[in-house]
Amino acid sequence: xxxxxxxxxxxxxxxMTMLILLVMPLLMxxxxxxxxxxxxxxxxxxxxDPSHDEATRAIxxxxxxxxxxxxxxxxxxxxxxxxxxxxxxxxxxVVFSENFYENLLxxxxxxxxxxxxxxxxxxxxxITTYASTIMGNYxxxxxxxxxxxxxxxxxxxxxxxxxxVAAYNFVPGVMGMIILxxxxxxxxxxxxxxxxxxxxxxxxxxxxxxxxxxxxxxVPYFFLSIVNLFTILAISVFVMGVPIAGSFFxxxxxxxxxxxxxxxxxxxxxxxxxxxxxxxLISAMGLMMPVMLLSGxxxxxxxxxxxxxxxxxxxxxxxxxxxxxxIMIKGLGAEAIILELIVLAVMAIALISISxxxxxxxxx
Amino acid sequence: MNQLETISADxxxxxxxxTKKFGNFTAVDHISFEVGxxxxxxxxxxxxxxxxxxxxxLCGLSKQTSGQAWVAGFDIAKEAESIKKCIGYMSQKFALYxxxxxxxxxxxxxxxxxxxxKEIAPKTDELLHRLGFEKERNALVKSxxxxxxxxxAFSVAIFHQPKIVFLDEPTGGVDPSTRRQFxxxxxQAADQGITVFVTTHYMDEAEYCNRVTIMVDGxxxxxxxxxxxxxNFDAKNMDEVFHHLARNAKRND
Numbered sequence: 359x360x361x362x363x364x365x366x367x368x369x370x371x372x373x374m375t376m377l378i379l380l381v382m383p384l385l386m387x388x389x390x391x392x393x394x395x396x397x398x399x400x401x402x403x404x405x406x407d408p409s410h411d412e413a414t415r416a417i418x419x420x421x422x423x424x425x426x427x428x429x430x431x432x433x434x435x436x437x438x439x440x441x442x443x444x445x446x447x448x449x450x451x452v453v454f455s456e457n458f459y460e461n462l463l464x465x466x467x468x469x470x471x472x473x474x475x476x477x478x479x480x481x482x483x484x485i486t487t488y489a490s491t492i493m494g495n496y497x498x499x500x501x502x503x504x505x506x507x508x509x510x511x512x513x514x515x516x517x518x519x520x521x522x523v524a525a526y527n528f529v530p531g532v533m534g535m536i537i538l539x540x541x542x543x544x545x546x547x548x549x550x551x552x553x554x555x556x557x558x559x560x561x562x563x564x565x566x567x568x569x570x571x572x573x574x575x576x577v578p579y580f581f582l583s584i585v586n587l588f589t590i591l592a593i594s595v596f597v598m599g600v601p602i603a604g605s606f607f608x609x610x611x612x613x614x615x616x617x618x619x620x621x622x623x624x625x626x627x628x629x630x631x632x633x634x635x636x637x638x639l640i641s642a643m644g645l646m647m648p649v650m651l652l653s654g655x656x657x658x659x660x661x662x663x664x665x666x667x668x669x670x671x672x673x674x675x676x677x678x679x680x681x682x683x684x685i686m687i688k689g690l691g692a693e694a695i696i697l698e699l700i701v702l703a704v705m706a707i708a709l710i711s712i713s714x715x716x717x718x719x720x721x722x
Numbered sequence: 723m724n725q726l727e728t729i730s731a732d733x734x735x736x737x738x739x740x741t742k743k744f745g746n747f748t749a750v751d752h753i754s755f756e757v758g759x760x761x762x763x764x765x766x767x768x769x770x771x772x773x774x775x776x777x778x779x780l781c782g783l784s785k786q787t788s789g790q791a792w793v794a795g796f797d798i799a800k801e802a803e804s805i806k807k808c809i810g811y812m813s814q815k816f817a818l819y820x821x822x823x824x825x826x827x828x829x830x831x832x833x834x835x836x837x838x839x840k841e842i843a844p845k846t847d848e849l850l851h852r853l854g855f856e857k858e859r860n861a862l863v864k865s866x867x868x869x870x871x872x873x874x875a876f877s878v879a880i881f882h883q884p885k886i887v888f889l890d891e892p893t894g895g896v897d898p899s900t901r902r903q904f905x906x907x908x909x910q911a912a913d914q915g916i917t918v919f920v921t922t923h924y925m926d927e928a929e930y931c932n933r934v935t936i937m938v939d940g941x942x943x944x945x946x947x948x949x950x951x952x953x954n955f956d957a958k959n960m961d962e963v964f965h966h967l968a969r970n971a972k973r974n975d
Contacts, residue, residue, distance in 0.1 A: 364822065364830050371821045371862075556815030563781050563811040563888075564834045565803065 362574045368548065369578050379544070383536045383586045387593055401426060401485050403450040404442050406433040411459035418452070420496050426488050443475060450474045450485050529594040530682035534675040535649055536590065537613070538620045540583050543641035545624030549575055550637040569714070576621045583617045603689030612685065612695065615702050616678040622709035623674070629716040649675045677701045732758045734886055734917045735780065740789035742775050749775040751940035752789065757919060762912050764931030765921040768968055772940040773921040774890055780919070781811055781888055794885045810879035810887035814894055818875050820864035824855060827863055828878055835882035849877055869900035873907060880911050887911065889920040898926060905930050928960040936967050943967045
């Protein structure tokens, strides 16, 4: 159909936008993959150990075996703790209480203090979590000494392979975001552009059905999103090493449904705005921000206050990301994502019917 | 009186008490007139007089508050889809796609109006030849000068041989000599039997029309040939006629 061809012309002739649309997924993957990586490796730490006994030595050794921590120096007094942080030599200081081993054996209670630099809260929380886990494992080992001494260690490694965990988290997130961005934002902008240039008026005067006008707008972005979907999947599988554990078929079905929801959202936006600027702002503020912050892409929704959780429930990206994680990472089958599929389908139907009703056949 | 009687074969547009209100504001206030086939019908008025609103109702872009109108024999309230097939429309922004080539714009609009594919190519060649645009066939529209875009937009609007073409201030922003060239195209179209309904606020253009209405504050204050209007108001040119009428206007822009 001539009209769909025209839409492709619009996109292909606008080289800049085209480039952005195709490169953006790559940039986002790189950005989230490397720049925002929460992985902490080779963190330097110092130890203040007044007891200097069997247990403390063992713990310090355990910390060092990992490639997460490097022992920078032993401190001689409590006062030195402040000093090492000020110079920035270390990211964490481990302080043992006096008579550590004895307290552990007799009282069953011994104190370790983990001090980290809170000015970088993310890193601080990650390294202290690592450290406490390692110590927790030592404690377990103490209890089970002689029986099954090495059983715990491999588990630690699996759980705390940070680059894997990070990629698992952000690949579904990036997919959810890119698709929403292209479908919702680009569709609404392109319709708003026709309103601005006055061509929309001509189209509405013509015998062409408004529905066709809108649908043919959506077609090229539909294809672009699919191209991007495969780019993201290819990179995450072959470069980032994130496997597609579950059914590829259902992953694609799920994604098509989500693309549909996003297109419907774009149409809805375009029916309420008249300028490209407004379309851009609404998409950026109304879609990007909530998706980044509330969809569970960067921050888990479980820890949010109830009302934010409720908001996150109406964000399509949240459901999509959840379902992608289930299929792609956990390798679950279609039956595991029935809820997500239903929610997305309901959203799609609701959005389409609202936007079709809102779309004005007559310009007022 | 039976309204339908007034739709004779000669009248392609019939308007009766057409009114459009936006809230308390009456943009178009009970206007009535007829336009004959092949006529060049000028619609004059200051900005905000209600010209564009009236035209948009006739094109089916806007719904009337009250009154009735028939375009090409179809009721604008009930048969907008039928009307759309037999009219052409050119807006103030003479909306062509700037990022499409000249021939692509022609093909697109021809396709939208259902011109058969076989006819599009020869008619496009003929059109480009007539306009002297052969070299610009593959040029992007954004590279053309304003006057050329307007000519092209007009030619695209009548490409499917509509019964009526609506032109909403088609010559905004160009000099009088380019306007005159544009009006030659309008005369050619009228010779082919296409009725031309044109809004403008350039008084020199009013002289080119067969008949002219002058809208003031949403009402039609005068409707006649330019010659009669000048005689009635004892004016040397249309400009004086217009100023005589517009003096009483309450709306300014």
